[in-house]
Amino acid sequence: MAAMKKSFLLICRRAPYGQALAREALDVALTAATFDQQVALLFMGDGVLQLLKAQQPAAIAQKALDKQLAALPLYDVETIYVEADALQTLGLALSDLVLPAQPLSAAAIAEQIAAHDIVLGF
Amino acid sequence: MSAGAAKTAGFAKPANSPVSLTFALLVLGGVGSQSQISALNFTRAALGAGHRVLRVFFFSEGVMAGSAQNVPAPDTDAIAAQWSALAAAHQIDLVVCATSAVRRGVLDSGEANRYDRAITLQNGFEISGLGQWVEACLLADRTLTFG
Numbered sequence: 001m002a003a004m005k006k007s008f009l010l011i012c013r014r015a016p017y018g019q020a021l022a023r024e025a026l027d028v029a030l031t032a033a034t035f036d037q038q039v040a041l042l043f044m045g046d047g048v049l050q051l052l053k054a055q056q057p058a059a060i061a062q063k064a065l066d067k068q069l070a071a072l073p074l075y076d077v078e079t080i081y082v083e084a085d086a087l088q089t090l091g092l093a094l095s096d097l098v099l100p101a102q103p104l105s106a107a108a109i110a111e112q113i114a115a116h117d118i119v120l121g122f
Numbered sequence: 123m124s125a126g127a128a129k130t131a132g133f134a135k136p137a138n139s140p141v142s143l144t145f146a147l148l149v150l151g152g153v154g155s156q157s158q159i160s161a162l163n164f165t166r167a168a169l170g171a172g173h174r175v176l177r178v179f180f181f182s183e184g185v186m187a188g189s190a191q192n193v194p195a196p197d198t199d200a201i202a203a204q205w206s207a208l209a210a211a212h213q214i215d216l217v218v219c220a221t222s223a224v225r226r227g228v229l230d231s232g233e234a235n236r237y238d239r240a241i242t243l244q245n246g247f248e249i250s251g252l253g254q255w256v257e258a259c260l261l262a263d264r265t266l267t268f269g
Contacts, residue, residue, distance in 0.1 A: 034253075
């Protein structure tokens with residue numbers, strides 16, 4: 001197993017709070033990176049909100065995702081994609097996000113899904 | 123996102139097809155979720171078509187499938203018991219994510235001792251880490267998410 005390497009694409013589509021799945025998806029990303037796999041994240045729909053700066057979830061007794069997000073580059077997870085249409089729908093710019101991200105059109109998203117060995121949806 | 127993949131119709135392996143694939147499944151939905159039933163149906167269809175299901179990894183709310191404490195509605199089989207029976211007959215690993223599981227009260231003997239709680243894990247399941255899922259992704263020909 002140690003020698004095996006696959007490319008992982010994790011598609012994160014849920015809003016950051018209200019359920020644990022956003023946080024748990026980041027756990028999967030960090031674990032795969034620990035196993036020396038190639039990991040990319042794609043944030044789609046309300047999932048883009050996970051990347052928003054200056055979140056203050058303490059008001060709803062939640063922990064911010066920013067520590068896990070900030071850890072991604074330390075684990076060499078540096079490929080972050082966002083759905084361009086979602087950015088527009090939510091009225092956000094790339095500068096509103098905590099990590100450098102590449103916006104993808106719907107066609108480019110389809111290309112990335114086809115290009116990765118493992119695609120996981122959260 | 124992949125509930126559609128669980129339709130049993132149309133999944134039959136063509137006669138004499140040499141293609142046999144190894145699958146790994148990630149199950150995220152709780153016991154009230156269609157994702158549990160879809161994952162079970164997919165597993166039965168894949169096995170019936172001559173494929174192998176290497177490991178089912180239960181994550182997030184999906185870990186509730188591994189609780190022996192659920193009481194199903196009359197005339198229905200508990201999800202946990204259905205998985206146990208399938209796994210025993212077809213050598214499928216049923217792995218419940220440790221972190222997700224302890225948060226939701228699904229505990230094996232080790233975790234029950236550690237946290238001074240009752241054992242609630244269904245026989246046939248094991249509790250382990252996310253590394254087991256990553257390993258399954260590396261070993262399988264195909265991975266599917268039942269979200």
